[in-house]
Amino acid sequence: MAHTFGTDVVVAGAGPVGLTAAAELRRRGVRCRVVDRLPARLPYAKAVGIQPRTLEIWDHMGLARTALEVAVPMYGQLAYVNGVEQPRIDLVLPPEVPYGFAALPQYETERILDGFLGRFGTGIERGTELVSFSQDAAGVTVALRSASGAEEEVRARYLVGCDGAHSVVRKQLGLTFEGSAFPEEYMLGDVEVDWDLPTGYGVRAMHRDADGEVDDLLVCIPLPGQGRYRMSMMVPPELSAAAQQDGPADPADGVVHGLESGEAPALSDIQAVLDRLSPRPTTASALRWSSVFRISHRIVDRYGEGRVLVAGDAAHIHPPTGAQGMNTGIQDAWNLAWKLALAVGGGAHRDLVASYDAERRPVGEEVVERTVRHATQGVQADPIDPRTMMLREAQLLVGYRGSPLVDPASEGPGPRPGDRAPDCSGLSAHIAAFPLRLYDLLRDRGHVLLLFGDGGWGEQLADAASEFSEGRVDTCVIRPAGSTTGTSGPPAYVDTLGEFARLYAVSDGLTAFLVRPDGYIGARLSPPTAAQVTAHLARTFAPNSAS
DSSP states (O other), X not given: OEEEOOOSEEEEOOSHHHHHHHHHHHXXXXXXXXXXXXXXXXXXXXXXXXXXXXXXXXXXXTOHHHHHTTOEEEOEEEEEETTEEOOOEEOOOOTTOOOOEXXXXXXXXXXXXXXXXXXXXXXXXXXXXXXXXXXXXXXXXXXXXXXXXXXXXXXXXXXEEOOOTTOHHHHHHTOOEEEEEEEEEEEEEEEEEOOOOOTTEEEEEEEEOTTSOEEEEEEEEEOSSTTEEEEEEEOXXXXXXXXXXXXXXXXXXXXXXXXXXXXXXXXXXXXXXXXXXXXXXXXXXXXXXXXXXXXXXXXXXXXXXXXEEEOGGGTEEOOOGGGOHHHHHXXXXXXXXXXXXXXXXSOBOTTTTTHHHHHHHHHHHHHHHHHHHHHHHOGGGSOOOHHHHHHHHTTOXXXXXXXXXXXXOOSSSSOOTTSBOOOOOOEXXXXXXXXXXXHHHHTXXXXXXXXXXXXXXXXXXXXXXXXXXXXXXXEEEEEOTTOOOOSSSSOEEEETTSHHHHHTTXXXXXXXXXXXXXXXXXXXXXXXXXXXXXXXXXXXXXXXXXX
């Protein structure tokens, strides 16, 4: 058996979650190998909804433009019950949110991430299966098997399992995966239709029986291309995968989730549903692929152990309501990657990697519980105001208040420690002749100390943060409208429109925000002192502690 040493992280699984983790690790200079048992990317439009928060993440990484050029906008949803049109749902967000909702086939998302990863000289090792692993205090030994049957042992510092609902990493780590399967089966189809419904809107048409129960359903999500949709509908008895087999899709673990084997729906099967439920007479054509799929809801008891972590479907599965699944998994990877990068590079607090479970598992639990509730009771089961619901569905309210990495969340207006750092516009610099966004300042950075106020106090705080973190914290100064930027000290910008002051609820006093690499606020200090800044950074950094 061959032995290969010298990689930092092995990522198992090359879906959107694994590719996000690998791309962010490589972007931060961490060596990694990405293995996937499949010989090629699957040509299925499985997960298609792209949330605004995911686009913010891609912006920070530097690949949002590539995604925007191939995605299609999602403006809202048209709903029909028993042929009667219901109030239209428009996906409207506050003006300071830089991106809206979008739709993109999963294989396109994977292609974009794969191409981005390739910029760093790392490719996917296709047809390579993770067989087993063992870990000790210093690292993880991973056994791999190629398509030819050749076996290899890889020594890495960490292993990240992004290998889906039937995760080998999860099983071998001994994590529980509590939950159950929904009895309903659905069929998916990628087709084109010739109706005259407005573009950019999803369609949800259902039929309720005399008791008010839904007995027929059609959900259509727009895809790139003229009249193209990914359609989901109930399965007729003759196509039921459950009726064609004696047990679950994966008897090895009993997890019934995802695309099923067996007879795929034909174009005529999809047309039959359209004939019953389509709000306009239409003809389906150009069937690209179709399948039957099942849904389960499950979540692990912990997101990892020691040097082995899980993310995405390996950690949580649930109904696709609100397009939460893939986007939640991408945020798992985004949260984990910067922590692993800091741990590998040295200087991380000993509990930094463990904070991944503390921050992300509560998010996974909430998403699983909410999507199950919406799938069984409808969105009306949550009687919250429309604005809050829209922000939550956009994943802009995900936060980490109470995390061991953030300061206690004090009361008051504006974002608090653990909250997402909101974007704003209208920032000017002394050379740039165009206004900048706050996210322009944060893009491609790690930790950032944002200082708001006027005066010469920034340099002392910047020096304290940089010295304690061994150069891993950048500083940017934002001055109130009417100020000048100056040419010495940390980079300075003027809040010409007052948007930063309004959104961050700051006054004329001095205020500091420590923003993490994933775009969340770790501390809010007013007025700030060097001792407070370093005390907060001690939650994350421990100089000279490579692991």
